[in-house]
Amino acid sequence: MASEARTPLLEFRGVDTYYGRIQVLKGVDYEVYPQEIVCLLGGNASGKSTTMKTILGIVRPAKGEVLFEGRVINGLRTSERVKLGIATVPENRRLFPHLTVLENLEMGAYTRNDTAGIAEDLDRVYELYPRVYERRNQRAGTLSGGEQQMVAFGRALMSRPKLIIMDEPSMGLAPALVDQSFDTIAEINRQGVSIFVVEQNATAALSIADRGYVLQNGRVVMRGSAQELLANEELKRAYLGG
Amino acid sequence: MAAFTQTVRSAFTKVPRWVYLTAAWVLAALFPVLNALDLVQTAWIRVGVLSLLFALLALGLNIIMGETGLLNLGYIAFFAFGAYTTALLSSPKFDLHWPFAALIVVSALVAMLGGFLIGLPTLRLRGDYLAIVTLAFGEIVRLTIVNVPTLTNGPNGITGIDFLKPLGPGVTARLQSAGLPQAVSNLLTIDKPTEYYYLVLVCVALGALLLSNLKNSRVGRAWNALREDELAAVSSGITASRMKLLSVLLSSAIAGFAGSLYAYYSNVISPESFIFMQSVIVVCMVVLGGMGSIPGVILGAIVLQALPQVIRESAGAARSEFEVYRMLVFGVIIVAMVVLRPEGLLPDKLWRGQAHEADPRELERTRQTLFDLEEGEQDLEA
Numbered sequence: 001m002a003s004e005a006r007t008p009l010l011e012f013r014g015v016d017t018y019y020g021r022i023q024v025l026k027g028v029d030y031e032v033y034p035q036e037i038v039c040l041l042g043g044n045a046s047g048k049s050t051t052m053k054t055i056l057g058i059v060r061p062a063k064g065e066v067l068f069e070g071r072v073i074n075g076l077r078t079s080e081r082v083k084l085g086i087a088t089v090p091e092n093r094r095l096f097p098h099l100t101v102l103e104n105l106e107m108g109a110y111t112r113n114d115t116a117g118i119a120e121d122l123d124r125v126y127e128l129y130p131r132v133y134e135r136r137n138q139r140a141g142t143l144s145g146g147e148q149q150m151v152a153f154g155r156a157l158m159s160r161p162k163l164i165i166m167d168e169p170s171m172g173l174a175p176a177l178v179d180q181s182f183d184t185i186a187e188i189n190r191q192g193v194s195i196f197v198v199e200q201n202a203t204a205a206l207s208i209a210d211r212g213y214v215l216q217n218g219r220v221v222m223r224g225s226a227q228e229l230l231a232n233e234e235l236k237r238a239y240l241g242g
Numbered sequence: 243m244a245a246f247t248q249t250v251r252s253a254f255t256k257v258p259r260w261v262y263l264t265a266a267w268v269l270a271a272l273f274p275v276l277n278a279l280d281l282v283q284t285a286w287i288r289v290g291v292l293s294l295l296f297a298l299l300a301l302g303l304n305i306i307m308g309e310t311g312l313l314n315l316g317y318i319a320f321f322a323f324g325a326y327t328t329a330l331l332s333s334p335k336f337d338l339h340w341p342f343a344a345l346i347v348v349s350a351l352v353a354m355l356g357g358f359l360i361g362l363p364t365l366r367l368r369g370d371y372l373a374i375v376t377l378a379f380g381e382i383v384r385l386t387i388v389n390v391p392t393l394t395n396g397p398n399g400i401t402g403i404d405f406l407k408p409l410g411p412g413v414t415a416r417l418q419s420a421g422l423p424q425a426v427s428n429l430l431t432i433d434k435p436t437e438y439y440y441l442v443l444v445c446v447a448l449g450a451l452l453l454s455n456l457k458n459s460r461v462g463r464a465w466n467a468l469r470e471d472e473l474a475a476v477s478s479g480i481t482a483s484r485m486k487l488l489s490v491l492l493s494s495a496i497a498g499f500a501g502s503l504y505a506y507y508s509n510v511i512s513p514e515s516f517i518f519m520q521s522v523i524v525v526c527m528v529v530l531g532g533m534g535s536i537p538g539v540i541l542g543a544i545v546l547q548a549l550p551q552v553i554r555e556s557a558g559a560a561r562s563e564f565e566v567y568r569m570l571v572f573g574v575i576i577v578a579m580v581v582l583r584p585e586g587l588l589p590d591k592l593w594r595g596q597a598h599e600a601d602p603r604e605l606e607r608t609r610q611t612l613f614d615l616e617e618g619e620q621d622l623e624a
Contacts, residue, residue: 056477082479090477096470107467110460111479159479 007070009034009163009194010055010086015064017050024050026218027064030196032163037185037195039205039226041235042215048198049091051215052167055196056088057081069162083111085162089169093152097141101132101151104140108158117160125154128187146177153184157193164188166197170204182208206230263537270443274436287435289551294442295504297543300527301449301536302496307525308534308590309462310489311469313373315521316360316380320494322387322516323356324349324501326394329511332404335395341410346502353498354491356383361490365483368472380521387513399512406432406441406506438507445503449496450536456492457536465489466534519569526572530579532586541587546572 008031017025024047032038042048053059054066057078065072068084076084087108095104105125109118126133129150135143140151149169156164169185170178178201186208189195199205206212206226214222214235222235229235273290276282299321306312327349331340340348360379367375387394394400407414407430414430422430432441456462464485467475476482505511523546531542550568557564579586 058473058476077481078476079479079481082477088477090474094471094474096467096474098470099466103463103466107463107475107478110464110467155478 006033008032008067009036009069010196011065011067011070012051012054013065013067015054015061015066017047017054017059018062019050019059024218025054025061028215028218028220030213030220032194032196034162034194035189035192036211037189037197037209039202039209039212040196040198040215041202041205041212041229042198043238045217046215047218048215049167050218052088052090052165052198055081055086055165079111082159085160087156087159087161087164089152089156089164089166091167092172093148095140095143095148095151095155098139100137101140101143102136104151105132105136105154105158108155109160111159118158121158121160125157128157128184129154145173146180149173149177149181150184153188157188161193163194163196166195166199168198168200170199170201178204202235203230266537267447271440274439277436284435286551287439289548291435291438291442291507293544293547294439294446295500295507296524296527296547297446297540298442298449298500298503299497299524300531300539300543301446301453302493302500303524304528304534304536304539305453305465305493305496306489307528308539309457309469310465310486312365312486312489313369313376313525314493315373315377315518315525316383317376317493317497317524318516318518318521319380319383320353320356320497321501321504321520322383322513323353323494324498325505325511325515326387326400326501327352327498328502328505329400329403330393332505333400334402335400339404339411341412342406342408342506343410346499349502350495350498353494353501356498357490357494358487361487361494365486365490377518377521380516380518384513384516384518387516394513397513399510399514401510403505403509403511406438408432432506438503442503442507445499446540450540454536461485461488523572526576530576530586532589535586535588535590538586538588538590545587546575549575 010030010032012028012030015025015028016023028047028051030038030040030051040048040051050059054061057073057076057080061074066074068081068086073081073084096107099107102122105122106118109121112118126136131147132150132154135147135151140148143151152169166185170181173181182204185195185197189208197205197209206229209226211225212223212229213220214229222229222232224232273282274287277284277287299317302320303314303317306314306317328345330336331338331345331348360376364372364375388396390396391398404411409417409430417430418427429437432438464475464480467478467480468482468485472482504515508515524543527542527546528539529542530546531540532538550564550571553571554564
């Protein structure tokens with residue numbers, strides 16, 4: 001899918017990120033092309049969450065460039081990036097627990113003003129998840145883990161994004177729900193949304209991904225197509241549990 | 243028993259909200275009539291004025307605390323900013339006598355400036371840290387008032403604040419000398435408790451109207467989202483610093499506005515009225531009534547302001563004893579509330595049960611969930 005001639009939707013060029021004096025990302029390069037699912041693997045403290053925060057602009061790179069659709073977005077605030085088409089499914093989903101499901105979904109469309117378009121997208125989310133429709137007036141905090149996951153995906157879709165970044169979408173879900181959750185990611189991708197997903201569950205993530213990166217101590221130590229990574233012996237030992 | 247409470251509950255939830263609202267406002271508006279008929283002493287009208295002033299304060303604090311989720315333990319400082327601004331500009335202290343219309347605005351603006359100064363550096367803080375900083379801010383403001391006597395008369399306070407003349411002193415004097423009938427001319431100066439009562443009641447009504455509109459706007463939703471989960475809110479495209487600052491500015495403006503009315507009403511102000519305990523009491527009003535619930539916090543303010551007076555009156559001979567135990571009674575009430583009804587007297591979600599429902603079955607389910615929650619079920623499964 002990835003053709004090098006096309007402009008990447010999202011690109012990191014030699015990005016360094018610091019928390020105070022501690023360097024987290026060290027000269028990192030990523031590309032996510034339109035329509036792709038790209039998976040980011042790595043152990044604890046390897047810089048995965050920092051990558052997510054850098055994409056959103058919650059953390060700013062000290063060096064290097066973050067580009068979206070070929071344009072440098074280093075200086076943009078989070079809200080402006082959301083408007084460009086970057087949505088998030090944060091770690092642990094992080095719904096607004098005391099707001100209703102509908103209110104949570106509406107928050108996803110916070111940066112939009114097109115009432116008709118928002119209503120349309122709301123219908124699309126309800127179509128994708130009839131369960132969410134049933135629960136729309138319930139407080140989000142009272143839903144089960146699987147239902148919360150659906151709302152988190154729905155909330156991300158409500159901004160009509162070009163790219164959704166996901167931080168550990170399978171975390172804390174019952175095993176039966178994990179597969180379902182990856183099916184949904186693939187389904188969202190088929191509708192034309194690119195996905196950059198951080199995941200511990202490497203096998204499941206690579207099974208739906210086009211390409212992947214492996215992050216270690218803030219550096220990209222491996223990159224390649226999902227098939228290459230799945231076949232890699234070293235990676236198998238380190239992340240794939242076998 | 244269970245069946246009985248069920249009946250009471252369904253009776254409560256079946257009556258539409260506007261019936262309760264109208265009834266409450268009508269009762270509030272009729273209260274001074276009881277005084278005119280000599281059924282209630284004027285002292286109770288004064289209690290009413292203070293209760294309503296505190297309702298205004300509680301509405302303001304509710305914006306930051308209830309809607310945006312930022313604890314503020316020095317809120318009374320903004321009330322002090324408003325009160326002192328009005329007092330200094332309309333008293334013999336500097337022989338300035340600004341008109342009411344200007345002062346009410348300037349007082350709110352000065353309080354907003356105070357909010358801006360404390361808000362800017364502290365908005366990144368959360369929870370405990372924010373509580374400590376705002377507490378310190380409140381005390382610094384009070385101690386400054388005490389220790390700068392050239393400006394504030396220190397602990398003696400400021401006396402002889404002008405009468406509240408809505409049309410301003412000049413116009414009022416001219417109209418009066420033009421031979422206006424006494425009855426009409428009296429109305430041009432607000433000085434009787436009943437007049438203040440209606441003035442503040444109208445302000446509370448306008449405040450409640452403004453806030454309930456705001457609550458259902460994009461701004462209100464953004465505040466709620468920040469309260470619930472800041473990271474998720476920011477990821478949805480909310481600019482946290484801007485929305486929090488807006489919340490602080492608006493709530494301090496309301497406190498300044500209330501402070502101005504308070505200065506006119508009490509005629510004398512001194513630093514004692516702005517001690518830390520007052521901040522705590524306003525926080526208690528919001529918690530007791532139900533954080534984020536507009537009718538709730540108004541009710542909370544009235545209950546906490548009027549209740550001590552009611553108890554004092556009924557204490558009879560033990561009156562002076564009661565003063566000693568007043569804060570103890572407060573503490574017991576708050577602890578009891580937190581244990582028995584943590585969502586407050588009039589919880590927001592219960593009040594706004596119909597927010598999005600079209601289907602009556604949905605309505606019933608939401609109500610059911612709410613009542614289950616109150617009965618102590620786990621709020622979040624997470």
